[in-house]
Amino acid sequence: MINFNGELYRDHDTIFNQDNRGFLYGDALFETIRVVNGHIYFLEDHYFRLMSSMRILRMEIPMNFTMEFFEDEIKRTTLANENAQAHRIRFSVFRNNGGLYTPKTNDTSYLVSAKKLETPFYVLDGLPYEVELFKDFFVNKDMLSNLKTNNKVLPVVAGIYAKENDYANCLLLNLEKSVVEAINGNLFLVSGNTIKTPPLKDGCLDGIIRKKLISILKDDEHLNVVEESISPFELQKADEIFITNTISGIIPVTKYRKKEFNYEIAKKLVGRLNAIARLVV
Structure with a gap:
């Protein structure tokens, strides 16, 4: 409709x-x-x-x-x-x-x-979800990159690359070679009790779920959230990687190159995300 x-x-x-x-x-x-x-x-x-x-x-x-x-x-x-x-x-x-x-x-x-x-709630399906870096084109570090505009040629080409190479998604880089976001959402890395996500100044989308998770994590005394640039070298060192967007909520990455990931923190956060989504009327 x-x-x-x-x-x-x-x-x-x-x-x-x-x-x-x-x-x-x-x-x-x-x-x-x-x-x-x-x-x-x-x-x-x-x-x-x-x-x-x-x-x-x-x-x-x-x-x-x-x-x-x-x-x-x-x-x-x-x-x-x-x-x-x-x-x-x-x-x-x-x-x-x-x-x-x-x-x-x-x-x-x-x-x-x-x-x-198909589903009224945010769920984690537990399916394999492998990602790779997309290095043919780069995200600009400016305010326009923070906006949700129709200028989506870069994610489209990255999506074709992912499909051709049997990846579930690709991670996008900016001109300084920092990891900015995924094709369809914001990026979070978990290392110990620290959760890192790229800052808006790096060129990532100013995502709604990104904003909500940062707020949730700032109120969690057991976890520390930081907005800092992410180097590609950090990806294989992380304990968890997950992607966020409004429709799927949280998408756990299960593999990047030779590294396989669990998603224990993502499991905890998806319940809290569902709770605040239903409460906000």
Whole structure:
């Protein structure tokens, strides 16, 4: 089910034309959101990240684009997506048609799409999950890399590389050869009682689950969380590696090169993540 500027369409309906700026220039932002039984996980975080990103890209924010409007449009779309308990929502915002690199207007449109999810909770499936470094192209260390924009050519090419070489995922590097993130989420390394994740200044996505886990870990007297650059040499020395994103929650890495990992800390954290996701209403 698709919601385009408040009108509902089926998945196969034609909505855009060849002048769409999201298609022509990647002039678009999106939020990927988990919704379960009408409850939008981390609603405020998604809304305020989208508003902040629109301001950074100098998009005009309509007066009616309140958090209540954001919430209502998501719920309208999920209600129209029949026979689904859990949904994956993509809420996209793009500048309206017109202009070449320089747009004729900063006015925006939005599109909400809903897909069924198989499980209403974050779970660890325990399946083998091998990763490798992707070294053909690099993430820039700037604020644009922190945003969830439609400019995703690097992860797309990395995804093709992973598929061609039978990896579950790839880890991306910045120009200083620090490990920044995975194709589809933020990165965490566990060494003893210290959990490390790359800082935003290294170019990683300003992820919602990243933010939530940092908050959880800061309140844990047995674990120490730090935001520091990660060298590729640290990967094989870690006790655990896991990836986070809004849809999957926590994805444990089970193998990197010759090193195999357990996921005891990830098991503990996924329960706590489920707890706060259900509490935040």
